[in-house]
Amino acid sequence: MSASMMRLLGMFVSRAGVLVTRDEIAGCLWTDPQNIDVSNGINTAINRLRFELADDPASPIYIETVIGLGYRFIAPVETLSYEVEAPAIGPVPATGRASDSPDEEFAEELTEKTEASSEGPPIEAANNSSLRWAFPVAVAVLALATVVGIVIALRHRSHAAPPVAGTLFHQPLSEVTFNDGDDKVLASAISPDGGSIAYSDRSGVSVHLLEAHSERRILTPPDFSVDRIVWDTPHSQLLVSGVANTTRQGQAWTLSLVGEPPKLLLEDASHIALSFGLDRVAFAHKGGTEIWIAEANGQNPRRLLSGGPGETFPFLLWSPGGGRLLFERYSVGRLSRTGSPVGGSGTPAETLEQQDRWTCESIDSRSGKILDVEENISFDSAYELPDGRLYYPTNESYAELKRARLMTVQTDLATGRFLGAPTLAVNFDAGVASSISASADGKRVAGVLERRTADVFEASFNPAGPAIGAPNRVTYHSVNDYPHAWTPSGDAILFESGRSRPDAIYEQKITPATEDRFGGEVMARLPEPSAMSEFTPDGKWILFMEFSGSPEHADAIYRVPASGGAPTQVVTKGAIDEFHCSISGSGICVLRETLNKNQFVFYSLDPVTGKGPELARTPWTANLLGDWSISPDGSTVASADHDPQHPGIRFIRLTSPNAGSVTETTVDGFGTLLGATWSADGKSLFVQSRTDTGYQLLLADRQGHAQLLRESPIPIWAVPSRDGKKLAFPGPTINTNVWVGDAFPW
Numbered sequence: 001m002s003a004s005m006m007r008l009l010g011m012f013v014s015r016a017g018v019l020v021t022r023d024e025i026a027g028c029l030w031t032d033p034q035n036i037d038v039s040n041g042i043n044t045a046i047n048r049l050r051f052e053l054a055d056d057p058a059s060p061i062y063i064e065t066v067i068g069l070g071y072r073f074i075a076p077v078e079t080l081s082y083e084v085e086a087p088a089i090g091p092v093p094a095t096g097r098a099s100d101s102p103d104e105e106f107a108e109e110l111t112e113k114t115e116a117s118s119e120g121p122p123i124e125a126a127n128n129s130s131l132r133w134a135f136p137v138a139v140a141v142l143a144l145a146t147v148v149g150i151v152i153a154l155r156h157r158s159h160a161a162p163p164v165a166g167t168l169f170h171q172p173l174s175e176v177t178f179n180d181g182d183d184k185v186l187a188s189a190i191s192p193d194g195g196s197i198a199y200s201d202r203s204g205v206s207v208h209l210l211e212a213h214s215e216r217r218i219l220t221p222p223d224f225s226v227d228r229i230v231w232d233t234p235h236s237q238l239l240v241s242g243v244a245n246t247t248r249q250g251q252a253w254t255l256s257l258v259g260e261p262p263k264l265l266l267e268d269a270s271h272i273a274l275s276f277g278l279d280r281v282a283f284a285h286k287g288g289t290e291i292w293i294a295e296a297n298g299q300n301p302r303r304l305l306s307g308g309p310g311e312t313f314p315f316l317l318w319s320p321g322g323g324r325l326l327f328e329r330y331s332v333g334r335l336s337r338t339g340s341p342v343g344g345s346g347t348p349a350e351t352l353e354q355q356d357r358w359t360c361e362s363i364d365s366r367s368g369k370i371l372d373v374e375e376n377i378s379f380d381s382a383y384e385l386p387d388g389r390l391y392y393p394t395n396e397s398y399a400e401l402k403r404a405r406l407m408t409v410q411t412d413l414a415t416g417r418f419l420g421a422p423t424l425a426v427n428f429d430a431g432v433a434s435s436i437s438a439s440a441d442g443k444r445v446a447g448v449l450e451r452r453t454a455d456v457f458e459a460s461f462n463p464a465g466p467a468i469g470a471p472n473r474v475t476y477h478s479v480n481d482y483p484h485a486w487t488p489s490g491d492a493i494l495f496e497s498g499r500s501r502p503d504a505i506y507e508q509k510i511t512p513a514t515e516d517r518f519g520g521e522v523m524a525r526l527p528e529p530s531a532m533s534e535f536t537p538d539g540k541w542i543l544f545m546e547f548s549g550s551p552e553h554a555d556a557i558y559r560v561p562a563s564g565g566a567p568t569q570v571v572t573k574g575a576i577d578e579f580h581c582s583i584s585g586s587g588i589c590v591l592r593e594t595l596n597k598n599q600f601v602f603y604s605l606d607p608v609t610g611k612g613p614e615l616a617r618t619p620w621t622a623n624l625l626g627d628w629s630i631s632p633d634g635s636t637v638a639s640a641d642h643d644p645q646h647p648g649i650r651f652i653r654l655t656s657p658n659a660g661s662v663t664e665t666t667v668d669g670f671g672t673l674l675g676a677t678w679s680a681d682g683k684s685l686f687v688q689s690r691t692d693t694g695y696q697l698l699l700a701d702r703q704g705h706a707q708l709l710r711e712s713p714i715p716i717w718a719v720p721s722r723d724g725k726k727l728a729f730p731g732p733t734i735n736t737n738v739w740v741g742d743a744f745p746w
Contacts, residue, residue, distance in 0.1 A: 004029050005049055012049075012063065012073035021070040046071060054396070054405075054424075168406065168426040168445070169741040175478060176208055176446070176738040177201075184736030187435045189229040189238075190446040194439030197446050198238055199738050200226035205240065205255055210740065218255050221262050229435075230274045232296070239265065241272040241283065252283055252298070265298040273316040273325070275365075280318075282325055282365075288312040291327060293365060304368050315379065318365075319416065320386045325365050326416055328379065331357040362416025372417040381447070383438040388413045391425060393433035393447065402431030404449065430739075438743075446740040454714060456483045456495050457731040458510060461724065463679065466699045468709050468727060474508050475520065478735045481506075483728040484532050486583075486721040487562075488539035493719070493728045494523065495533075496544075502529040505544050507564075523564040528555070532626065534580065535562065537587045537634075541607040543570065543579065553625075554578055557591075559607045571610030578625060579605050583680060583722050584632035590654065592628070594620060602637065602654060616660035618652055626717070627675040630654075632682045640673040640687065647673045649685065649700070665704040670696055675717055680724030688717050697729065 011028050012020060025042050046063065049055075055062045062075045177185055179201055188199040197208045204220035218238065220226065226242040232254075241252040250270040254263045266272075269283040269292075278296060285292045285303070291313050294301035304325070307313060310332035317326040358378035362371040382392035388411045395404050409422040430449035438445045455476070460469035475481040479498040486493055492509045497520065499506075504525040524530055526546050532554075533544035540562055545554035554576045558567040574593050577600075581589040589605040598620050604612035621641065628639035637652040641664070648666040653659055667673060671691035678685055679699070687698040687706060697716045700706035710716065712731065719728040 004045070005052065008045060008049055009052075012071070013077055016073045016075070016077045019066055019070050019072050025070065052427075168743050171741070173428070173449070173739040173741040176210070176740050178476075178478065179735065179737055180476065181733045181735050184450070184734075185435075185448050185738055186225060186242075187227050187229050187240075188446055188448050188738045189231055189435070189437045190439055190444060190740070191231050192233055192440040194441075194444035197738055197740065198229050198231065199448075200229060200240070200242075205229070205238065207257065208738075218257065219259065219262055220255060221251075221253055221264075224251070224253070228270070228272055230272060232274060232278060234278060239272050239274055239281065241270050243270075250284075250287070252281075266294065266301070271314065271316050273318050275318045275322045276320055277322045280322070280365075282316045282318065284313045284316065288314065291316065291325070291363075304365065305363060315381065317382055317384065319362075319413070320384055320388075321413060323365060323414075324371060324416055325363050326382070326384070326390075327361055327363065328377075329357075329359045329361055330378075331359075371415040372412075374418050377422070380434050381436040383436060383442070383445075384411070385438075385442045388419075389442075391436065391438065391445075392422075393428075393436050395432045402452070404428040404430045404433035406433065406436065406445075406447075428739075432736075443743055444740065445743050446738060448736060449739045450734060450736045451478065452714075452732055452734050453478060454480045454482060454730040455733045456481045456493055456508065456728060458483075458493065458726055458728045461720070461727045463681070463684070463699075463724065466707055466709060471729075471731065472510075473731070473733070474510065474728070477520075478737065482531075482730050483719045485534045485542075485719060486726070486728065488535060488585075488722055490721040490723055490726060494535070494542065495520075495728075496529075496531045500525060502527070503531060505530050505533045505542065505560075521564065524558065524560045524567050526558065526567055530558070530567075532578065534589075535583075536589060536607050537582050537585050539585070543581065543589065543605075543607055545576070545578065557605075570605070570607060572605075573611060577623075580628065580630045581605075582630050582632050582634050583678070583720065584634075584682075585722075586634070587630065587632050588634035590615065590630045590634070590637065602652070615654040616652060618660060618662055621650070624674065629675075629677045629685075631678050632680060638676040638678060638685055640675050642672060642674065644672040647671065647689070648704070649673065649676050649687070651702070665700075665702060667698070667700050667704045667706050670698055670706055670708070674715065676700075677718055677720070680720050680722060686718035686720065686727075688715065690715070 007028055008025065022042050025045065029045055050057060050063055053062045057065065060074065062073060064072045064074045066072055176197055177199060179185055183202050186200045188197055190197050195210055197210065199206060205218040205226055206215055207218055208215045223245045224242055225245055226240045228241045230239040232239055236257045238255040238257065239252065240255055241250065243249065244251055250268055251264065252266040252269040252272045254265050266283060268285055270288055271284045273282045274296065280293055281296055282291060282293050284290065289307045289312055290303055291305040292301050293304050307329065312330050313327050314330055315328040319326060358376060360374040360377035363369065364371055379392035379394065382390060384390045389408055390411050391406055391408045393404055394407055405427050406425040407422040408425040410419045411417060412419060428449055430451045432450035434448045436447040456474040457471040458474055459471040474493060475495065477497060477499050481495050481497045483493050483495045492507050494505060494507055496503050497506050505523045506520040507523050508520045523542060524544060528546050528548040530544050530546060533542050535542055541559045542562060543557060543559050546556045546558060548555050557570040557572055557576065557579055559570050560567050572591060577592040577594055579589060579591045581587065591603045591605040591611055593601050595601045599617050600620055601617045602615045604615055606612055624642065628637055630637055635653065635655045637654060639650045639652065641648045641650055646666060647668065647670065648664050651663045653661045667687060671689040674688040674690055676685045676687050684699055684701045687700045689696045689698055695712045695715045696708055697710040697718055698706045699709055714730065714732045716729050
């Protein structure tokens with residue numbers, strides 16, 4: 001959760017039951033609320049906080065709207081005093097996919113790992129968010145108990161079992177695989193001892209040893225996609241199920257961990273599950289419409305349960321005791337036609353739609369008797385601990401945000417009945433979570449997380465078209481990377497990245513796609529997030545801003561030599577809005593400040609001496625971070641006006657004659673304009689716009705004639721090279737990889 005959201009939540013919790021006005025919320029979120037769109041900002045903040053709390057505004061549990069006045073925190077609040085001492089553990093770096101050891105050596109190493117319980121430290125992973133105004137950020141809440149020492153009672157209904165206290169993991173989850181977006185991980189499973197992870201992708205099945213940092217490909221049936229993996233460690237094998245790509249038939253196989261060929265276990269089988277006693281397997285049969293049980297070697301299969309019309313069983317899990325199965329039942333929605341009124345009165349209904357239905361059920365594995373049914377519980381993976389605690393992932397969507405959560409609920413060991421309401425164990429820093437599994441003791445958890453991140457792309461640019469060439473992906477870090485400047489020579493790009501915590505400034509050389517894919521040199525790092533780096537016109541310095549609080553305003557400007565080095569703060573007096581530099585050697589750097597909450601004042605900015613003489617001042621207008629730029633010759637500022645009804649660009653003269661004069665150009669037909677960046681020749685501007693369906697990058701001349709260059713599902717801005725022949729821009733990538741974390745032994 002961001003610092004501003006934590007402050008807002010802290011204010012609500014500390015004043016539970018009391019009206020909090022919109023003015024008070026503005027004062028909590030922003031030090032200078034006159035400089036932003038307060039109304040929309042408050043609405044966005046409340047919506048994001050509600051999303052973090054999974055609170056429905058139509059039926060609120062936490063935040064109640066008091067129409068016309070403000071909001072009230074209505075959930076029960078209790079003050080707790082407790083200490084949690086986590087063991088001192090350090091990071092373990094991840095390594096590449098390949099291992100040169102023979103199968104026998106790898107098998108011996110794997111056997112050693114499985115014989116001794118592994119409690120090694122987790123791999124530390126970066127978690128980041130962009131400070132650029134334009135990119136929507138999906139944030140993770142790890143512990144609400146840290147807010148002013150108060151714990152919110154997260155109780156959706158009364159229940160006998162206590163909720164999980166605090167966050168589930170010692171540290172942020174760590175990435176184990178680093179597959180590109182085109183090669184997503186399909187399934188994973190952690191070994192019972194927690195020392196190894198098996199996973200599948202389009203290359204087959206691999207086993208990764210966490211502590212040894214080694215990995216080996218397992219012999220897998222050709223032309224077969226694995227979507228479920230189960231460990232059978234005592235027999236040195238994995239049980240897998242999936243689909244034969246040619247026939248689209250479900251199958252289950254045994255894969256050897258010691259180099260033997262794979263063996264077909266069952267035909268027409270999916271969602272395989274192995275009992276805790278390792279003596280029986282359960283699987284879905286006949287296209288997933290029936291549940292069957294067989295011996296572990298596939299012999300003596302028998303049907304346990306048949307689904308009704310339109311019903312399938314997409315997930316199976318044995319209980320710790322082995323006497324029952326937990327399964328998901330999915331019922332496809334049906335459309336019926338009737339002339340009878342709905343509910344017996346009113347207008348006759350032409351159609352009556354039955355929604356899809358999900359239930360989580362428990363069944364006796366011998367008699368086939370249904371022991372419990374839980375409505376509206378949907379998941380594709382889960383694990384259950386010996387004490388009956390069940391953990392499963394949920395995936396939610398809200399506006400542009402997607403969030404994956406791990407839920408937990410205490411179950412009755414005999415029947416599988418939920419003893420209370422599911423509660424939040426942890427929010428994942430991901431949009432989708434699947435294939436969740438845990439070691440036998442529950443101390444190490446792994447899963448497949450789908451994360452949308454922003455990467456840096458570059459492409460050639462032809463202004464005569466105008467046209468952007470085929471884009472080349474520059475960064476491959478599974479974190480958010482945002483470009484802001486080219487080196488003067490045009491052979492590298494400066495970008496901010498969340499690979500380190502906090503965000504730092506990196507430089508990435510432009511190389512062929514097969515080289516240095518995970519490179520990037522650190523150019524500047526501070527104790528607080530660093531962002532929005534630019535080269536000075538003479539190319540000797542890199543300037544960037546530090547953000548320790550709200551991303552709307554920078555705390556300071558720093559410089560480092562163009563070759564990198566220790567940051568030095570640039571002398572500036574007064575509140576900093578932001579700065580920009582021309583991309584021409586004949587240009588200047590300009591600092592903007594807000595004066596008396598009603599004027600913009602522009603000053604020259606020298607990287608060594610700091611803030612210089614005033615250049616111009618104009619009336620204040622609504623603004624966003626990064627929405628203006630300085631022309632290559634340093635004479636004019638261009639700024640987007642953010643007016644959805646009359647979208648346009650404001651031009652502010654900085655040099656004589658007419659310094660401070662403002663002219664405006666309308667740019668119609670492309671939605672709301674969010675920012676404007678000068679082209680290298682100073683004849684046109686790259687303009688960012690937001691539409692009902694996404695975002696666009698435009699090229700507009702000074703008369704407002706614009707042409708579409710590129711569309712994007714996320715905000716997009718252009719960073720032109722000094723020769724004008726290349727552009728850098730952020731683009732979305734979706735990476736689906738295995739992540740692992742060490743859990744507290746609650």
